[in-house]
Amino acid sequence: xxxxxxxxxxxxLFSISAQGQSSLDPDDFWNMDPQxxxxxSSLSLANLIASDDDSGIGLDSLISQFLTTGHYIxxxxxxxxxxxxxxxxxxxxxxxxxxxxxxxxxxxxxxAHLSSVPEPSGLxxxxxxxLGLAWxxxxxx
Numbered sequence: 481x482x483x484x485x486x487x488x489x490x491x492x493l494f495s496i497s498a499q500g501q502s503s504l505d506p507d508d509f510w511n512m513d514p515q516x517x518x519x520x521s522s523l524s525l526a527n528l529i530a531s532d533d534d535s536g537i538g539l540d541s542l543i544s545q546f547l548t549t550g551h552y553i554x555x556x557x558x559x560x561x562x563x564x565x566x567x568x569x570x571x572x573x574x575x576x577x578x579x580x581x582x583x584x585x586x587x588x589x590x591x592a593h594l595s596s597v598p599e600p601s602g603l604x605x606x607x608x609x610x611l612g613l614a615w616x617x618x619x620x621x
Contacts, residue, residue, distance in 0.1 A: 481555065481556065481561070481565075481566075481569070481570070481571050482555075482556045482557070482583075483523075483553055483554070483555055483556075484553070484554040484583060485551070485552070485554075486551075486552055486554070486592045486593060487549075487550070487551050487552070488547045488548065488549050488550055488552060488590060488592045489591045489593060490549065490590050490591035491548045491549055491590055492546070492588065492589035492591070493545070493547075493587060493588070493589065493590065494544070494545055494546070494585060494586065494590055494592070495542065495543075495544050495584070495585075495586045495587065496518065496542070496543040496544075496545070496554060496583070496585050496586075497536050497540060497541065497542045497543075497583070497584045497586075498514035498515070498516045498536070498540060498541040498542075498556050498581050498582070498583050499514065499537075499540045499581065499582045499583075500513065500514055500539065500540065500582075513533070513534070513539040513559040514533075514540060514541050514556060514557070514558060514559075515531075515533040515541055515556075515557060515558065515559045515560070515561040516531065516532055516533075516541045516543060516554055516556050516583075517530075517531045517554070517555040517561070517563045517566040518531070518543055518545065518552060518553075518554050518555075519552065519553045519554075519555070519566075520550060520551070521550060521552075522553070523567045524567060525563060525564065528563050529545060529552075530545050531563055533559055533561075539559075547590060547592075552592075554583065556581055556583055558581075
């Protein structure tokens with residue numbers, strides 16, 4: 481599972497797609513069925529704007545949505561991936577190596593600036609690492 485955070489700086493119709501891509505994976509292991517959930521401002525079911533599985537080509541996902549200026553979060557994983565799992569930061573159906581998924585966010589009239597957001601488990605590990613560094617520094621002082 482991955483989160484993609486972006487800020488829309490000019491409103492417009494956005495096309496957000498997730499494609500399973502074998503060409504990106506040297507081991508030829510790719511995700512055949514990506515699923516996406518789009519949230520406004522924060523990861524909360526109350527902020528869920530749209531979800532998709534299979535509206536793109538084949539089993540690929542596609543959301544076409546008019547977005548106003550503001551902050552958005554796209555949750556990406558493989559099928560079966562619910563909006564509740566996106567909020568919780570886990571996917572019960574996820575395999576150990578979900579393969580590669582190509583995400584594209586495009587607009588003819590809107591503008592957005594992208595940045596990746598770590599998963600909640602990654603944030604927890606980062607926090608533990610910081611605590612360990614602080615403890616080590618205090619112990620050596």
